Amino acid sequence: MSILDQMQSPEALRTMSRDQLRDVAAAIRVRLIEVCSRTGGHIGAGLGVVELSVALHAAFDTPRDQLVWDVGHQGYPHKLLTGRNDSLDSLRQEGGISGFLKRTESEYDTFGAGHAATAISAALGMATARDLNGHNFKVVAVLGDGALTCGLAYEGLNNAGASARDFIVILNDNEMSIAPNVGAMSKYLTSIQRNPLYNRLRSAIGSVMDATPPKLAAVATIVRKWEESVKAFLTPGVLFEELGFRYFGPIDGHDIDVLMDTLVAVRGFSGPRLVHVITQKGKGFPAGEHTEKWHALPAGHDPATGKQLKVSSANAGYTAVFGKGLAELADENDKLTAITAAMPSGTGTGIFAAAHPQRFFDVGIAEGHAVTFAAGLATQGIRPVCVIYSTFLQRAYDNIIHDVAIQHLPVVFAMDRAGLVGEDGPT
Structure with missing residues (x-):
């Protein structure tokens, strides 16, 4: 029996060890490749967010905490983790489960959409409604870096950053456009960014500078400009910081330990924050991790090669x-x-x-x-x-x-x- 067969909800993830979480991720990859080889589907994005999906459901209290997946291409691992493993064989089939996320399909599917860049705006609406209703839960929007070519994403970021609401954005950067290197400096900076002492000191310094007497205003201005210069030099996410988000990353989106440590820490902070996660689209697909070619596959292909089992017409399409x-x-x-x-x-x-x-x-x-x-x-x-x-x-x-x-x-x-x-x- 697969470890996935034993999971009826993501609650089981929250009592697992890190090694067990890695086992779950490995099982998800095998299952996705096996199913999509028969049904077809957007396999590339799903394989790229396997560890991220596991870590999000382990670190947050879903479905109470709301996860909003942009487009739905990334949603296959999420479906497996939320009680739909048995029905995944019906993916994209008549009477089966949807290839995208649908609110009518599961309480874990908080928002359904088939077009890119809606997640931030929708999630901000949820966070605002939460505050108006006097409730207390987390709202997390997960979108791919490709969505940042869409103006709607920036409209959402602009409003969310100015709102000061308790709100988290996960930027899944699958190396298609804006990925910086994930090296020693990135790891060091990320460890500092998620340190509670650093965040308290940063807030305290800001408060002191805001309360500086007029006579020392020039000194405060110099210090603030120095801080911004250092931040711009060291932080890849200066754009998001300027939009009002606390930036964390970039981090390795396939490292369960780093993901869990970061998400648990970020969950404990307040205000708008953005976690920049580097992933590889199509990771683990035996036929190769060719990001554009394996974005989506038609039904009936060989999982070992990615080639169609049924020979298509010799005529051009x-x-x-x-x-x-x-x-x-x-x-x-x-x-x-x-x-x-x-x-x-x-x-x-x-x-x-x-x-x-x-x-x-x-x-x-x-x-x-x-x-x-x-x-x-x-x-x-x-x-x-x-x-x-x-x-x-x-x-x-x-x-x-x-x-x-x-x-x-x-x-x-x-x-x-x-x-x-x-x-x-x-x-």
Whole structure:
């Protein structure tokens, strides 16, 4: 019997030793790879947050404490830890459990969403409601670093940092964009940041400086600027500090000991705080940890190689034909450009990018910006083709109407994945 079979809720994690927590993490990886090889799904993000998921449920009192997972791609280990191991075989199947998080599926799924960067705003709403209701529990938002290309994430950070509420953000940095090295200096700084004495001294120094007499104001200003300079030099998270968060990290997101020590310490502090966790997307996948290729897999692949067991048609798919055709059109028209929102492979625009890199723009998870950026290009005689998944283009309807349609600008919209995708649910 697997250790997962013995767990009906994450409460069991809170009495386990660190070695047992590592055993749970290892069992989760085996289970995820085995299931997703048959059902398909977003395996890369899930494999990257196995240890983080275990540590979060061990360090916090879920479901009383609220965990908000951004998008849901990271949610597979969370599902395994919250009583859904037996039903995981029905993942993304008719009548089975969802490939994303759903409030109707489990009390542990506090917020359901299929689009990126909603976690911080939703979690801040929960924390605010908690305070208005006079309740006492923790609220933790977990989002990937890719969500930081989306403006909504910064709107949430800006408001949360200014609120001074008891609120925690976990930044899962899977080495796709902003990861600093996790070395000796990082470990040393993190150990200082989570030390209670350091945090009390920091608060006390701030109070003394704020109460400095006017005659010594110049000295206080110099000291504060010196502190900020040192902080900016040593702390990778100075951006988050300036937004009002106490920053912790970066820490190794695959080290149970470091995760537990940090999360337990951070749980005991107050105010907005952010924990920067470095993970590896697809960690443990036998076929290799190729972050983009293994982001999501279709059903029916060999877990040892990642290759499809059923040979697909020799004919090129619609996406490949589109990408090749767009690149060929650009050979003839030097005004043609292609824009996508973090989906070059999924939309076929990667083919265009290889042929015309100077005329290709991947704007990240920023669909609204993509559309208005295209509108700006069109005003100057450029012919932009805006290629976005249909479900994500919902986020840019205002931009389509006001910035493109009303102005009669020549922008071409190519909506990929416009058919029914039942396995992925309503979002």
